[in-house]
Amino acid sequence: MSETPGSAALREEAALREEAAxxxxxxxxxxxxxxxxxxxxxxxxxxxxxxxxAGVAERVADVIGRQWGGLRIRSWDESGWWTAPERIGDRIAxxxxxxxxxxxxxxxxxxxxxxxxxxxxxxxxGSGDHPEGGRDEIVVDATTFPTDGYIAESAARLTGCRLIxxxxxxxxxxxxERTAAxxxxxxxxxxxRLHDLAGLTAAVHAAGALVVWDLCHTAGALPVGLDEHGVDxxxxxTYKYLNGGPGSPxxxxxxxELQDRFDSPLPGWNSHAEPFGMRPEFEAxxxxxxxxxxxxxxxxxxxxxxxxxxxxxxxxxxVRAKSLALTDFFLRCVEAYVPAGRVEPVTPRAHAERGSxxxxxxxxxxxxxxxxxxxxxxxxxxxxxxxxxxxxxxxxSFADAERAARVLARTLD
Amino acid sequence: MSETPGSAALREEAALREEAAxxxxxxxxxxxxxxxxxxxxxxxxxxxxxxxxAGVAERVADVIGRQWGGLRIRSWDESGWWTAPERIGDRIAxxxxxxxxxxxxxxxxxxxxxxxxxxxxxxxxGSGDHPEGGRDEIVVDATTFPTDGYIAESAARLTGCRLIxxxxxxxxxxxxERTAAxxxxxxxxxxxRLHDLAGLTAAVHAAGALVVWDLCHTAGALPVGLDEHGVDxxxxxTYKYLNGGPGSPxxxxxxxELQDRFDSPLPGWNSHAEPFGMRPEFEAxxxxxxxxxxxxxxxxxxxxxxxxxxxxxxxxxxVRAKSLALTDFFLRCVEAYVPAGRVEPVTPRAHAERGSxxxxxxxxxxxxxxxxxxxxxxxxxxxxxxxxxxxxxxxxSFADAERAARVLARTLD
Numbered sequence: 136m137s138e139t140p141g142s143a144a145l146r147e148e149a150a151l152r153e154e155a156a157x158x159x160x161x162x163x164x165x166x167x168x169x170x171x172x173x174x175x176x177x178x179x180x181x182x183x184x185x186x187x188x189a190g191v192a193e194r195v196a197d198v199i200g201r202q203w204g205g206l207r208i209r210s211w212d213e214s215g216w217w218t219a220p221e222r223i224g225d226r227i228a229x230x231x232x233x234x235x236x237x238x239x240x241x242x243x244x245x246x247x248x249x250x251x252x253x254x255x256x257x258x259x260x261g262s263g264d265h266p267e268g269g270r271d272e273i274v275v276d277a278t279t280f281p282t283d284g285y286i287a288e289s290a291a292r293l294t295g296c297r298l299i300x301x302x303x304x305x306x307x308x309x310x311x312e313r314t315a316a317x318x319x320x321x322x323x324x325x326x327x328r329l330h331d332l333a334g335l336t337a338a339v340h341a342a343g344a345l346v347v348w349d350l351c352h353t354a355g356a357l358p359v360g361l362d363e364h365g366v367d368x369x370x371x372x373t374y375k376y377l378n379g380g381p382g383s384p385x386x387x388x389x390x391x392e393l394q395d396r397f398d399s400p401l402p403g404w405n406s407h408a409e410p411f412g413m414r415p416e417f418e419a420x421x422x423x424x425x426x427x428x429x430x431x432x433x434x435x436x437x438x439x440x441x442x443x444x445x446x447x448x449x450x451x452x453x454v455r456a457k458s459l460a461l462t463d464f465f466l467r468c469v470e471a472y473v474p475a476g477r478v479e480p481v482t483p484r485a486h487a488e489r490g491s492x493x494x495x496x497x498x499x500x501x502x503x504x505x506x507x508x509x510x511x512x513x514x515x516x517x518x519x520x521x522x523x524x525x526x527x528x529x530x531x532s533f534a535d536a537e538r539a540a541r542v543l544a545r546t547l548d
Numbered sequence: 549m550s551e552t553p554g555s556a557a558l559r560e561e562a563a564l565r566e567e568a569a570x571x572x573x574x575x576x577x578x579x580x581x582x583x584x585x586x587x588x589x590x591x592x593x594x595x596x597x598x599x600x601x602a603g604v605a606e607r608v609a610d611v612i613g614r615q616w617g618g619l620r621i622r623s624w625d626e627s628g629w630w631t632a633p634e635r636i637g638d639r640i641a642x643x644x645x646x647x648x649x650x651x652x653x654x655x656x657x658x659x660x661x662x663x664x665x666x667x668x669x670x671x672x673x674g675s676g677d678h679p680e681g682g683r684d685e686i687v688v689d690a691t692t693f694p695t696d697g698y699i700a701e702s703a704a705r706l707t708g709c710r711l712i713x714x715x716x717x718x719x720x721x722x723x724x725e726r727t728a729a730x731x732x733x734x735x736x737x738x739x740x741r742l743h744d745l746a747g748l749t750a751a752v753h754a755a756g757a758l759v760v761w762d763l764c765h766t767a768g769a770l771p772v773g774l775d776e777h778g779v780d781x782x783x784x785x786t787y788k789y790l791n792g793g794p795g796s797p798x799x800x801x802x803x804x805e806l807q808d809r810f811d812s813p814l815p816g817w818n819s820h821a822e823p824f825g826m827r828p829e830f831e832a833x834x835x836x837x838x839x840x841x842x843x844x845x846x847x848x849x850x851x852x853x854x855x856x857x858x859x860x861x862x863x864x865x866x867v868r869a870k871s872l873a874l875t876d877f878f879l880r881c882v883e884a885y886v887p888a889g890r891v892e893p894v895t896p897r898a899h900a901e902r903g904s905x906x907x908x909x910x911x912x913x914x915x916x917x918x919x920x921x922x923x924x925x926x927x928x929x930x931x932x933x934x935x936x937x938x939x940x941x942x943x944x945s946f947a948d949a950e951r952a953a954r955v956l957a958r959t960l961d
Contacts, residue, residue, distance in 0.1 A: 203600050207926070243845075244842055245817070411931065415713070432656075518824065
């Protein structure tokens, strides 16, 4: 008796489920999942909002009840509130390949993009704000997450620069002696494409300009190597793969050699050499703290600090290996389950060009995602036609990947 | 037998303590104290960090556990995260005399000063960034809290303006056709002096310029009357008399008539007309939301929202009446208890010139404050020689005021 198409599909599904079980059994990061608050949902939206690490609630309760409620103002010293921005920056540093003393946490990503770009233009120009004939161009990734582009336009306007939006691959072709600064995303928020941080940084430096990298979609998902590749400035959010919570404070990296020349457009009292001296003249503090602005947002910041505990004992190289294995496996499952042509993967197959998400294009993506979510598979939709599935290796399993592809196929059917 | 000086002092103390008890018994706001987490400390530092409102811990636990932990990404819609900045702005509005739709919450005070000042300069100039011979001066309170001055200097530098620092009383004398914007504090952070918001606003308008008021030391302590006095823009923190928690998000007021011309130097995706359209071209949203920048910091923001519940049923005029009665009474107690000449009150006696704090100058202020805190009376010290005592009418009693003066006298003895 010949086999029916249906039973072939069932055998394929059984094989993939068995493979998922084996991969999960061999996964050195599998135990990390228990450090998060999760349920039966397949949560593939950690590239938008990371899941809740289990230790956050208790820590924040202590910050509110004992530190604020009991110690009140004394907590600025006694509970380490005042030094939180640089202390938590140093917790993020190893995840992005930075030595200590180069990262401060605070403000939103948008605000940090502004600080970084204006400061980069000033350093590139050496001195003065509007030198005649000097470097007067800011290059920006034309496919960037929109806020970076809007802020770059503002930075250009305020520093008398022209904004040049180009695709990342075309960046080297537009660099020259007029280039002041270049703002790039390490991974494209829509397609998940990973850009060549080392190569593009070298190209920008060869033109005598400075580069600002936006790490929102890579920090905590793969090694970044900021120091190794000589990146000048970088920014990133902490609520995606770093699981800091909704709208948790962003961070700013300023390479040590540039810190003395980092001339912030937002020189708040927290970046003063003597913040409690209350002096009318501004004198910038040394080091990464120069990137601070106003009073740090303590509740959100200390929630982030607690969230970073899940990284204890985790090597980011291991995270990257699992991320690639997860996205490879998910793409294989999609290929096996989803009728050919129904979706088009827009995330590159090549590992060197892939972040930690898989983006699938389909014309009815908005509706499809709604139905997926209704069936317990949570990704997200980006206009006009992209389904995004983010894979956070600390808590997503291979079984999750298989189930997501299976439910997607059923939904598309 | 003639009375000894000691017994006269004891009688005076008994009389003041009795008066305090009567004033507390007649205080219509006295019951509000139970809505805060307090202990035996006399907490007179609410002008730096407001005490913890009792409802905050439970609300934040729900935000973390149920909204973030359970609903995760769905909370941006379902838990009202996305609209929090303008919703909470509308909660603050009645406290500062603003109609709905003119305030958004987010970022630090410093960042909001930057937005407000650059936008004010742009509106004052009408169009273009560097017109020849146009308005090119920013006037700033020379006695301002330092961060305002530093940020004003940056705003001036980036908009091609000259910064003119003068004492608030001298502002009218320097205004003219070159004035673009004026940044003023409603109350002086060091002396507690209240400035003439109505009169100075009118003077700035008469010169054709715009005024930005910093309300950090008045919002929640006295009526501000932003709409009534035609203020253009205003900023303030929420962690002093609004009790929002350490470093809780600040706010920005943009008068309705100016909103269409509010051209932010920080045009993040949250201020886009269609934030999820992910369009490369910036198009500003209408209304107060134009003051938003990046993703709002939800934990801190919703803690603030819970903290604002203590204002239910409270008229800010009643708060002002109690504030003046408290500071009057404290000054009387200081006069009665502290040897003449040992401290010099620098806060004006005239009610129209007094905020909600009392500042006393004494040469050894730093040491004195340390000893006061050791005895359970918490104020703070501002370099070089000022003792600050902030009176938050929602939770400070007349008995607190008497005890603070009594312990101060003992400490100074």
